[in-house]
Amino acid sequence: MRLSGKTAVITGGTRGLGRAIAERYLREGARVVCAARNPYDIKEVIDLDPDRCAYLPVDVTSDQSVDALMAETVDTFGGVDILVANAGVSRDGRVDRLALDDWRDMVSTNLTGVFLCTRAAVPYLERSDAGRIVTVSSSMATRVAVGAAGYCATKAAVEMFTRVSAIELAPRGILVNALAPGILDEGMGQQVTANDRIWSKYRTRLSLGRPGTGEEAADAAVFLAGPEASYVNGHVLEVNGGLLWS
Numbered sequence: 221m222r223l224s225g226k227t228a229v230i231t232g233g234t235r236g237l238g239r240a241i242a243e244r245y246l247r248e249g250a251r252v253v254c255a256a257r258n259p260y261d262i263k264e265v266i267d268l269d270p271d272r273c274a275y276l277p278v279d280v281t282s283d284q285s286v287d288a289l290m291a292e293t294v295d296t297f298g299g300v301d302i303l304v305a306n307a308g309v310s311r312d313g314r315v316d317r318l319a320l321d322d323w324r325d326m327v328s329t330n331l332t333g334v335f336l337c338t339r340a341a342v343p344y345l346e347r348s349d350a351g352r353i354v355t356v357s358s359s360m361a362t363r364v365a366v367g368a369a370g371y372c373a374t375k376a377a378v379e380m381f382t383r384v385s386a387i388e389l390a391p392r393g394i395l396v397n398a399l400a401p402g403i404l405d406e407g408m409g410q411q412v413t414a415n416d417r418i419w420s421k422y423r424t425r426l427s428l429g430r431p432g433t434g435e436e437a438a439d440a441a442v443f444l445a446g447p448e449a450s451y452v453n454g455h456v457l458e459v460n461g462g463l464l465w466s
């Protein structure tokens with residue numbers, strides 16, 4: 221019960237990795253807000269413990285929507301102790317063909333969304349006795365992936381945003397770290413694992429020879445939000461099964 225008594229806001233908490241983190245945080249005793257534009261089937265998770273889990277709508281690209289999310293979380297659970305800035309999108313396209321709308325989607329969700337959520341959460345997190353922000357990056361922040369310039373660039377920016385925020389917010393009692401998964405058999409990683417041709421290329425680059433599970437990445441998100449990470453700040457924790465990728 222590492223997160224007992226804590227309230228966590230998880231953006232993109234309705235599907236994929238965010239949902240896996242929500243389920244894991246619930247098992248660790250946290251109160252959890254699963255926030256996204258659509259609820260999908262998140263009721264299944266809420267039904268595990270309706271007193272400790274709620275869905276709240278948010279569009280992380282909108283400052284008003286993000287501000288409202290934090291205020292509604294406080295109304296629902298009394299405060300915010302942990303922000304998991306997980307919502308993200310990936311749009312493929314080589315640089316000479318990538319549509320401007322796709323580029324804007326990635327920048328506004330993956331980067332501006334992390335900034336808006338961080339900014340809105342700080343006033344609440346500093347009232348916590350252990351405020352934590354876990355941003356979600358990717359192994360692709362530091363590796364070249366053809367056709368993914370927009371995604372790689374936004375995740376690289378998230379990592380530097382994380383490092384600067386960590387230094388700025390430490391005096392206010394808030395630790396900021398990034399979780400950088402490799403290829404998960406969950407969420408957008410399934411675009412890789414479900415396609416035999418693409419997966420056969422990537423599998424040889426994974427020293428463990430398999431994708432990670434949402435649960436394995438969620439374990440790291442528990443660590444970064446929990447008491448064992450009390451002296452970890454500005455760190456990027458890769459959870460990628462030993463990814464060999466230049």
Ligand SMILES: NC(=O)c1ccc[n+]([C@@H]2O[C@H](COP(=O)([O-])OP(=O)(O)OC[C@H]3O[C@@H](n4cnc5c(N)ncnc54)[C@H](OP(=O)(O)O)[C@@H]3O)[C@@H](O)[C@H]2O)c1
Pocket residue numbers: 231232233234235236237238255256257258259278279280281306307308309329356357358359400401402403404405406407408409410
């Ligand atoms: N799965 C992997 O293999 C992998 C690997 C490395 C990093 N990651 C990172 O992990 C994070 C989650 O990815 P995933 O694979 O779980 O993706 P996913 O299954 O596509 O889920 C994305 C989540 O983000 C939400 N979202 C998207 N745009 C949003 C917006 N504007 N406002 C609020 N919520 C929004 C989605 O809900 P709505 O569309 O309803 O809003 C959904 O809940 C992302 O940051 C991704 O880059 C994933």
